[in-house]
Amino acid sequence: MGTGLTSADAVLRLAAAATDADGVAPFNEQTVLAVRHGADGYRHHWLAEGEELLAHAVVDPEGSGELCVHPAHRRRGLGRRLLDTVLDDVPTVALWAHGDLPGAQALARAAGLRVTRELWQMARDLEPGAQAPAAAAPAGVEVRTFVVGQDEEAWVALNAAAFAAHPEQGRLTVADLHQRQAEPWFDPSLLWLAHEAGRPDALLASMWVKPEGQDAEIYALGVHPQAQGRGLGGHLTALALAEMRGRGFRRTTLYVEGDNTAAIRTYRRAGYDRSSLDVQYAR
Incomplete structure (x- = not known):
């Protein structure tokens, strides 16, 4: 500037x-x-x-x-x-x-100008206090947290594959990730990586939570296309919700494309409802 x-x-x-x-x-x-x-x-x-x-x-x-x-x-x-x-x-x-x-x-x-795209914000309240931990990971899968200085390139590659059709999320670079790591809200213990059992570098999916005061945003949930159908999204969502409750967050939010009916259905099952709407206008 x-x-x-x-x-x-x-x-x-x-x-x-x-x-x-x-x-x-x-x-x-x-x-x-x-x-x-x-x-x-x-x-x-x-x-x-x-x-x-x-x-x-x-x-x-x-x-x-x-x-x-x-x-x-x-x-x-x-x-x-x-x-x-x-x-x-x-x-x-x-x-x-x-x-x-x-x-x-x-x-x-x-x-x-006309509406060409909708982005939903969805939200749900969280019950205070410690909760039962999420169920075990799907068969053949292990989950660990992000390691700064080690996992940046692998996470960016996974994110690009998971969001290949997304106009913003899928083009994040390592430099973009470093910018977010420098933000005061970044917490690597709130970024989970699911990988093939015994192969910690073979990433299948990730869940990233962004703390915002008493709120916690599901910042990015991505599943590699070749790992779809293994229950990873649901497992990581349950794991994140349990962690949010345990840490005392009172509300959780997320953003999802308005035409992504499968994701909206998944989030509704997890208790989320639409709370606000962003709209993109073009000629």
């Missing part, structure tokens, strides 16, 4: 003001990391008055974008001005509306 109005601090302060006003963050985690650390291929547009940043938009190298207008300067047409600038620069951009708030819906309609 640059200096002054375009500095990372200025953009993150703008996002924090929007989060406080709306109850939902305007930028996802990857965008925040790209702003904070700088990232090649990201495109930035902004509107300002004097020394005040009024609005900012970020578009990633794959054409997925987000925009934010300061709550004190809304209803002045700034969102449409910024959106038009983004569309002129990247006509094929797909823009996220986190929470799909009424203002975002109105802006999308006015610009002739």
Whole structure:
């Protein structure tokens, strides 16, 4: 990022003001990391008055974008001005509306954009106190926790295979993983790896939990395509839920594609219900 109005601090302060006003963050985690650390291929547009940043938009190298207008300067047409600038620069951009708030819906309609993707947040409460441990792993499978400095490349390869069709998750790199490891929430004891028995490097699936205060997010649950049907997803979910309860978390959340009916069915069986909706708009 640059200096002054375009500095990372200025953009993150703008996002924090929007989060406080709306109850939902305007930028996802990857965008925040790209702003904070700088990232090649990201495109930035902004509107300002004097020394005040009024609005900012970020578009990633794959054409997925987000925009934010300061709550004190809304209803002045700034969102449409910024959106038009983004569309002129990247006509094929797909823009996220986190929470799909009424203002975002109105802006999308006015610009002739349509919904092209839905991302559900699902949540469930957790009963306090220690719980019975999860059942034994499926036959021929062992589970261990992530070892920093050893498992990064193997986990990235597993994640890429498990999310090969996913537009964001499947393209995480070792550098992206290192950024997340540097975040204060990262805890390797909340990242489990399922592997072939006796072969700790032969990874089959992983479950990653992100602690957020009294909440715990199922951050990424991935099963290698060749290991599908072995009950690994269900086993790792049960293991994670037992650990969350044992650590005193009160609520658990996760994100899932709105058209992934199999995953939604699995999570509903585990007690999750939809709690919020992110929508992507495009021409």
